[in-house]
Amino acid sequence: MTSSQSRDSLLRTDLFGRTLTSPLILASGILGTTKSLLKRLGEIGAGAVTIKSISVAPRAGHPNPTVLSFGPGMINAVGYSNPGLKKACEEYADLSDVACPVIGSLIGTKAEEFAQVAAAFSLLDFAAIEIPISCPHTPGYGKLARQDTPEAVLEILSIVSGETDKPLFIKVPAAAQNLSELVDASDQGGAAGITAVNTIGPGMLINIDARRPYLGFGIGGVSGPALKPLAVSATYAINEQAPHLPIIGTGGVMNGRDAIELIMAGATGVGMGTAVLDRGIEAFAVIADEMAEWMRDNDISNLNEIRGAAHAK
Amino acid sequence: MTSSQSRDSLLRTDLFGRTLTSPLILASGILGTTKSLLKRLGEIGAGAVTIKSISVAPRAGHPNPTVLSFGPGMINAVGYSNPGLKKACEEYADLSDVACPVIGSLIGTKAEEFAQVAAAFSLLDFAAIEIPISCPHTPGYGKLARQDTPEAVLEILSIVSGETDKPLFIKVPAAAQNLSELVDASDQGGAAGITAVNTIGPGMLINIDARRPYLGFGIGGVSGPALKPLAVSATYAINEQAPHLPIIGTGGVMNGRDAIELIMAGATGVGMGTAVLDRGIEAFAVIADEMAEWMRDNDISNLNEIRGAAHAK
């Protein structure tokens, strides 16, 4: 019977109080610059989409090159370019024609900024808000501003939840030495879930003929296949520690097997970014098909049957 | 004139008071299990070789699979298998027939162990001693025992330098949030240099058909091309912070250009492990040839001319 089940019924996923048609979620910073792109991704079949992170003031970001593919993955230092809160609120004022839930991504350098973005986002039709505390290459934010401590997470969560009732996801760094403390802080601070992981960094690649780092900013974060083991490991550890917290496992998912791998590690949603480079924008449909095919071949009728399956019993 | 310079004269490198015929150094844990292998690597042309890390008591290590190649790199959780200090001292009692300097790698779980290994190593013909505080997958050691803090580094250095006058290298983790503190502590503690970096982790890969992590230990560390950006970035940052400390840049070097890249980031020596998989054990000769060729093509007659060349002026 299972073998004829439709893709949607196989992949249906409950997350932040919504039912997604697929666990595959566009990760923040990839394509999420305009509503028209979100709309296209929704039509292709993304389970949900995350917008590119928004700060109060507009940011031009780092000079180019900002995104490069180097073989084992991509390295990027976009530097949180974004049009600022005001323009973002105009862009995302009406999300009714985006076919899937939209996640707002919120960044700030200090308390007032977090509060301001959270308050404005609260009025938009975002299904959830994601807070990256983990960017390895933007001064003032994430790791470079030591937002990746349990104290900072508690503070940010308390500010943000003072402004909005939307479900909050903390986006944690890869290979974090203090991951369990960050998860505890997220949990205590009332986060609805965890996104694991951001790019790993700081990373640098040098063009030896130019005698210069390739990236305009010098350092950046690594995504894609190189990152997958760190995403799987973080997802596994978080799920082991806090099984009640849904996880958007993110990092290096390039095909259906990778997505199932993160779900077996304990993820509920599966974030994808770099896959768009290798598999095209249709990745959200193609990889969903691959997942469904594996599930049919293995007589799985629902992702809940295999979620966390890799955990030692 | 430079264009006919011999490989040895191009690549000659001063490190820990010795002159190496090449900056290419066998990284710890790869092949360094027996004197016969060190001897072979010396004959092939390694600039120096590092033994597999040694603890006081023998360790069987983690169950297999312990080392797997997954595309963007290797993932390993060997678990510091080693014959223990007594057998190691027998194996390395006479290093006179190893053609290049040998670096002893020393691990411990507590003060007495560090002291004991250091005292015994002090009597052997090691050119330097490397202390990894950064393994991401062996309980009791490195990151899992929080040896990657400035306090721990200072303590370990003070114990070890109480037992030996040999030059000490602290081997730091990849993508360490506290890298600059670790470098300060190494410097204050009297380290002769830094090895940057160890594998990045914890990482995990799951076989979805088996519904189990591939590695016997579940989690491991990632080496090879996936790691290179983190090695380059760490080397660059350490060189920027403490230009007087020689660095053995290690991570993802697979060809001559990669080795030059680490030198331009500021490395003096270049560690190699995973390259042995892709380029064979002859990698230490082949990659040295590639370096020399690039140097001749670019009219470089000595590595000092390009060391740190990528740093913004």
Added chain:
Amino acid sequence: MRNDLPVMCSILKRVEYGATAASLTIQYPCQFQPGQFIMAWIPGVDEKPFSISRHNPTAGTIELTVKRLGPVSAHIADLTVGDRVGIRGPYGNPFNPQADCVIVSGGVGLAAVAPLMEMFPNAPALYGENSSTQIMLADRFPRMRIFTMDGSAGEKGFPTDPLPEILAARKPKVVYTCGPEVMMAKVARICHDAGVAGQISLERYMKCAVGVCGQCCMDGERVCVDGPVFDSERLLKGKDFAFRGLDKSGTWVYKAQPE
């Protein structure tokens, strides 16, 4: 995944066009189809997209034709023989080349259609600049019709002026165009009215050039991989063409409206 890092390439030749522009021949063996572009990197400065204006597969060279508009383009246009520039690519969805065509370009848009003009030397080629000092590639394409707004060279007026007439007379299969978006909008409407297909090469601010960053978005398409060449009918149906594009920060910048 592919390794797609910029490679430092030598400038082999340099031709100047007055004070405004230059063509650079660069050693960079690659596969190329007309309409594609590369990313050119000046280490420590910036990296921007430029069309390949000529491809010599035998010599392993490409040519860029660069107009000085700001610091990056000026830096590139100033490169001299022996200098090196970082190149990655080619990228983008090319023109679909058909011999029975008309080619219309304005300003440095000429660079993008030059390989088509070489491929189809008998097709009518219309090219416009503000004035005679800006004219490029005239030696290479002696038969192209040059238009200047001030009449200082060629015919006075816009390259779009004779287009309706040419379409009516020749009924070509397709019109290729690259240039200022107001001009291309005009071409699109003329094609629409004449019932001729148009292929339009767009410019947007680009960062990744590989379809990942979302910077070059228009109407939910990515100019870098879904374009830069689009069907004119498709563009007329959308709302961003000749209307707006994202700047570096991702803010919409509204274009001068076509009159």
Added chain:
Amino acid sequence: MRNDLPVMCSILKRVEYGATAASLTIQYPCQFQPGQFIMAWIPGVDEKPFSISRHNPTAGTIELTVKRLGPVSAHIADLTVGDRVGIRGPYGNPFNPQADCVIVSGGVGLAAVAPLMEMFPNAPALYGENSSTQIMLADRFPRMRIFTMDGSAGEKGFPTDPLPEILAARKPKVVYTCGPEVMMAKVARICHDAGVAGQISLERYMKCAVGVCGQCCMDGERVCVDGPVFDSERLLKGKDFAFRGLDKSGTWVYKAQPE
């Protein structure tokens, strides 16, 4: 770098040999040369090297022949049709196959030379076990000469007993051997005395199987990639053959000396 992760493969067939051993036919399409081995993984338990005792490229199958010696081999020998086992490989430097040969095996060493025995059915094949209950692959190789120490099957004695005589009579180009190291040391010396080349397949404790971990070292060579097949003359010149090998921790374990 290659992706070389173990793939879960189904057991298609199982043949038992008394209580001690079994042959398993496994779905695993691959390239193979006689003498190579794979790593077999029981998830959650361990992973160990096993020779490919038969290769069917058309069916996309390999066969392992496994003797129950400890927990891992027992687990694998107990797998039944429909079970899955993780496989990566094949690995290692194969035999150099020459028809004019003699093949000598002892115990489960038979697995490593079985593909050669299939390739050269007319070559003398000598195979030894302690007793009749341990005999494997007898149906597949009805012409092989079986030796048992207790004389319970075949000829009483060691498979090396008739070797000097056979070499003297046939003057073959090469002797292939796999089995207990004391036996192979005997073969090496007999070959040396007869002036015949020997190719010896060694076993050492392996972890990575790809030449990286240094676990399988002998005389500065890695049994997994430089071997497992070595020239007998090279082994006689070294000092570790039939003398010592590293255990799991990297400690030398000294072997029973050849008498």
